Amino acid sequence: MKVLVEFEFAEDAAAAVRALASRGYLDVATYTPFPLTGEQAHAPRGSLPLGLLAFGGGVTAMAAAYLVQWWANAWSYPLNAGGRPAHAAPAFVPATFETICLAATIAVFAGFLLIERLPRLWQAEFDVEGFERATVDRFWLGLDVADDGASLDRVTADVAPLRPLRIVAGEEPA
Numbered sequence: 001m002k003v004l005v006e007f008e009f010a011e012d013a014a015a016a017v018r019a020l021a022s023r024g025y026l027d028v029a030t031y032t033p034f035p036l037t038g039e040q041a042h043a044p045r046g047s048l049p050l051g052l053l054a055f056g057g058g059v060t061a062m063a064a065a066y067l068v069q070w071w072a073n074a075w076s077y078p079l080n081a082g083g084r085p086a087h088a089a090p091a092f093v094p095a096t097f098e099t100i101c102l103a104a105t106i107a108v109f110a111g112f113l114l115i116e117r118l119p120r121l122w123q124a125e126f127d128v129e130g131f132e133r134a135t136v137d138r139f140w141l142g143l144d145v146a147d148d149g150a151s152l153d154r155v156t157a158d159v160a161p162l163r164p165l166r167i168v169a170g171e172e173p174a
Contacts, residue, residue, distance in 0.1 A: 002124055003155050004131070005141045006165040010036055013139035016162045020141070023158055029142035031125065031134040050111050057107030058100045065099035066092055124170050138165075 007013040014036040078086035
């Protein structure tokens, strides 16, 4: 379940983000016309799954590229050109490196789309009356809570002292 909290001023929303973080809410989404803080301390940094995808894609591409070049030049059709060896590893480096870069980039791009569930053409927030003002002059915070009533009551009790304009609870689509 998604709980949206609307604020009129940026200072109130920034204070709410800090207050909610101190109460243990680590995944607070902000929907604002501009960043609330200069350092963006509440934004996550880096992504381990994307890094692992890039590494896995690069290592797989390295092995595949080197193997294809070795098979083509040393095993399948070796040429004796001026007494040079058929398996010349330094000659395989540029194409192998380019293949690593290409495969790692494709892995990160596809992984990002999968992890972020993109493209999403619809989100539950879009159905909230007045949410479109988040791009103009309103500041919204989004909290993911469990589906039981106790969690919703706890979130409402934690957010109410922060003086929001309103609190909206809605269902998140699967």
